[in-house]
Amino acid sequence: xxxxxxxxxxxxxxxxxxxxxxxxxxxxxxxxxxxxxxxxxxxxxxxxxxxxxxxxxxxxxxxxxxxxxxxxxxxxxxxxxxxxxxxxxxxxxxxxxxxxxxxxxxxxxxxxxxxxxxxxxxxxxxxxxxxxxxxxxxxxxxxxxxxxxxxxxxxxxxxxxxxxxxxxxxxxxxxxxxxxxxxxxxxxxxxxxxxxxxxxxxxxxxxxxxxxxxxxxxxxxxxxxxxxxxxxxxxxxxxxxxxxxxxxx
Amino acid sequence: xxxxxxxxxxxxxxxxxxxxxxxxxxxxxxxxxxxxxxxxxxxxxxxxxxxxxxxxxxxxxxxxxxxxxxxxxxxxxxxxxxxxxxxxxxxxxxxxxxxxxxxxxxxxxxxxxxxxxxxxxxxxxxxxxxxxxxxxxxxxxxxxxxxxxxxxxxxxxxxxxxxxxxxxxxxxxxxxxxxxxxxxxxxxxxxxxxxxxxxxxxxxxxxxxxxxxxxxxxxxxxxxxxxxxxxxxxxxxxxxxxxxxxxxxxxxxxxxxxxxxxxxxxxxxxxxxxxxxxxxxxxxxxxxxxxxxxxxxxxxxxxxxxxxxxxxxxxxxxxxxxxxxxxxxxxxxxxxxxxxxxxxxxxxxxxxxxxxxxxxxxxxxxxxxxxxxxxxxxxxxxxxxxxxxxxxxxxxxxxxxxxxxxxxxxxxxxxxxxxxxxxxxxxxxxxx
Numbered sequence: 001x002x003x004x005x006x007x008x009x010x011x012x013x014x015x016x017x018x019x020x021x022x023x024x025x026x027x028x029x030x031x032x033x034x035x036x037x038x039x040x041x042x043x044x045x046x047x048x049x050x051x052x053x054x055x056x057x058x059x060x061x062x063x064x065x066x067x068x069x070x071x072x073x074x075x076x077x078x079x080x081x082x083x084x085x086x087x088x089x090x091x092x093x094x095x096x097x098x099x100x101x102x103x104x105x106x107x108x109x110x111x112x113x114x115x116x117x118x119x120x121x122x123x124x125x126x127x128x129x130x131x132x133x134x135x136x137x138x139x140x141x142x143x144x145x146x147x148x149x150x151x152x153x154x155x156x157x158x159x160x161x162x163x164x165x166x167x168x169x170x171x172x173x174x175x176x177x178x179x180x181x182x183x184x185x186x187x188x189x190x191x192x193x194x195x196x197x198x199x200x201x202x203x204x205x206x207x208x209x210x211x212x213x214x215x216x217x218x219x220x221x222x223x224x225x226x227x228x229x230x231x232x233x234x235x236x237x238x239x240x241x242x243x244x245x246x247x248x249x
Numbered sequence: 250x251x252x253x254x255x256x257x258x259x260x261x262x263x264x265x266x267x268x269x270x271x272x273x274x275x276x277x278x279x280x281x282x283x284x285x286x287x288x289x290x291x292x293x294x295x296x297x298x299x300x301x302x303x304x305x306x307x308x309x310x311x312x313x314x315x316x317x318x319x320x321x322x323x324x325x326x327x328x329x330x331x332x333x334x335x336x337x338x339x340x341x342x343x344x345x346x347x348x349x350x351x352x353x354x355x356x357x358x359x360x361x362x363x364x365x366x367x368x369x370x371x372x373x374x375x376x377x378x379x380x381x382x383x384x385x386x387x388x389x390x391x392x393x394x395x396x397x398x399x400x401x402x403x404x405x406x407x408x409x410x411x412x413x414x415x416x417x418x419x420x421x422x423x424x425x426x427x428x429x430x431x432x433x434x435x436x437x438x439x440x441x442x443x444x445x446x447x448x449x450x451x452x453x454x455x456x457x458x459x460x461x462x463x464x465x466x467x468x469x470x471x472x473x474x475x476x477x478x479x480x481x482x483x484x485x486x487x488x489x490x491x492x493x494x495x496x497x498x499x500x501x502x503x504x505x506x507x508x509x510x511x512x513x514x515x516x517x518x519x520x521x522x523x524x525x526x527x528x529x530x531x532x533x534x535x536x537x538x539x540x541x542x543x544x545x546x547x548x549x550x551x552x553x554x555x556x557x558x559x560x561x562x563x564x565x566x567x568x569x570x571x572x573x574x575x576x577x578x579x580x581x582x583x584x585x586x587x588x589x590x591x592x593x594x595x596x597x598x599x600x601x602x603x604x605x606x607x608x609x610x611x612x613x614x615x616x617x618x619x620x621x622x623x624x625x626x627x628x629x630x631x632x633x634x635x636x637x638x639x640x641x642x643x644x645x646x647x648x649x650x651x652x653x654x655x656x657x658x659x660x661x662x663x664x665x666x667x668x669x670x671x672x673x674x675x676x677x678x679x680x681x
């Protein structure tokens with residue numbers, strides 16, 4: 001579905017991504033884990049065209065999409081759910097969702113949009129209950145659902161999820177993760193960035209570990225959950241001193 | 250058609266290339282970060298892992314040799330802290346120091362997969378009785394094969410020190426269906442059966458899988474027609490890696506490389522230049538998944554060529570030919586890698602002899618590799634008492650067995666006899 005080769009990205013003169021290659025197969029949930037500033041969000045932003053100064057190749061189903069402006073990337077089939085939700089606070093839930101289908105609205109796909117709206121409400125019954133409510137007054141978890149719902153309204157082949165659990169209570173995190181899992185079951189392919197490595201690895205098929213803009217490890221989620229390096233660095237386990245003082249920095 | 254993990258063995262080539270690129274880049278990032286040897290090698294050439302934009306770019310990286318392994322004895326090339334290592338396996342190596350290879354839990358898991366692939370391709374299934382007959386020098390492989398066969402669910406008889414006669418008895422009475430051994434030991438068993446007037450139909454064998462040595466088409470043919478079985482082979486350098494790096498399928502036309510775990514290159518031995526398919530050169534291996542012991546462009550010393558055509562078996566994994574020989578001085582004796590210097594060192598140590606003069610005579614007896622050390626007679630070994638001389642020779646033989654896992658005989662020679670062979674000391678007379 002998605003193939004990235006040798007991605008290099010810069011913020012000014014600072015190199016944020018250094019030769020990153022990764023892939024996502026259709027129907028998979030793949031997660032990117034790593035510390036703050038490792039480059040996880042940069043990867044998503046580069047895919048969605050928000051960081052134009054990037055070198056490397058990004059293919060969506062064998063079609064090269066790097067260098068495309070964000071709206072063309074959305075049209076090609078990739079929607080991003082940004083970090084911190086970024087919903088339109090003063091608008092209603094319904095208006096937010098309709099904006100997600102903006103590109104299709106212009107193409108006059110009225111009926112399919114209505115169908116997708118129903119699909120989103122099926123996934124998130126809570127949103128249907130609050131369809132007329134002002135989005136800014138929703139709870140954190142509901143706002144996250146709305147952000148995901150809005151992205152789905154563009155009928156993406158690939159959904160990019162940036163920190164869906166951020167700032168949410170543990171129970172709500174579980175809810176959101178279950179929803180992400182259900183989304184995959186309904187046929188959406190997902191690339192997810194998460195600080196909460198354990199929660200995201202539990203629902204994903206594979207993962208990549210990023211360190212200072214480089215991928216240092218990849219594998220099935222089971223393998224990563226059981227990996228000593230990952231446990232030490234990201235799952236908060238086993239902090240004792242390392243052999244001969246060699247550390248992982 | 251049988252596969253152990255068909256998804257990877259039949260993967261689309263462009264997907265496989267992506268997988269290799271990702272594996273290579275992250276392996277280099279880890280090696281550069283965690284192994285000072287690799288970092289220094291890269292830095293001295295002004296290279297950084299980020300220059301690798303395709304699998305072909307691997308040719309820009311420096312080689313790793315057996316000398317590098319010896320120099321970094323014991324843990325210098327480990328890329329994880331020792332506490333993450335669950336197995337330390339050591340082999341004699343070909344320099345002063347043994348070669349020490351570490352495995353993490355995930356490395357062992359990968360090794361089970363690789364050996365299981367080789368065994369499955371050779372026809373092993375969960376209902377088989379698998380008998381492993383390897384010499385002690387290949388005990389690391391014996392373990393890997395045992396684990397692979399157990400992983401498949403077969404009933405496994407691990408390697409033991411039984412005599413050939415006992416092995417044959419077990420093979421007959423336990424209804425062994427798969428024999429895992431070296432080509433020469435398989436031939437040796439065949440010879441033993443003939444001398445015992447034992448018929449092959451008294452055995453339940455259905456397949457023989459061989460490792461460690463070159464399987465020639467002649468011996469394959471002899472074994473297949475004598476035992477009425479399929480004979481397939483697996484490949485790996487016995488001192489540093491497992492036996493399933495590459496393996497034959499039932500087509501028996503070359504070895505499929507487990508490319509999802511390794512990159513194989515064939516290079517010209519003299520200058521390291523890459524060679525096109527069909528041309529014989531040295532096999533160079535790079536690990537893509539190893540955590541504890543990543544190897545970057547390791548020069549195996551084995552000669553083979555890459556094959557281009559795809560295989561009718563359905564595996565998309567590329568193939569290489571059978572090993573056709575060795576570069577340089579490292580010998581393969583009963584599957585064990587031996588450098589003449591190792592024997593010289595033992596002779597020096599045991600006899601307080603600064604410069605022992607000796608030749609290695611290799612020959613076949615009952616299809617088995619035999620080693621005879623022709624040692625020049627000298628004052629320090631000569632004694633009036635025959636017993637004393639015998640004791641010295643026995644001690645030397647023991648030392649060699651303990652270090653290399655090889656049984657040798659030692660013959661004392663007059664200097665004039667050795668002179669007849671225009672070979673410098675430590676030279677090899679290979680009559681195999």
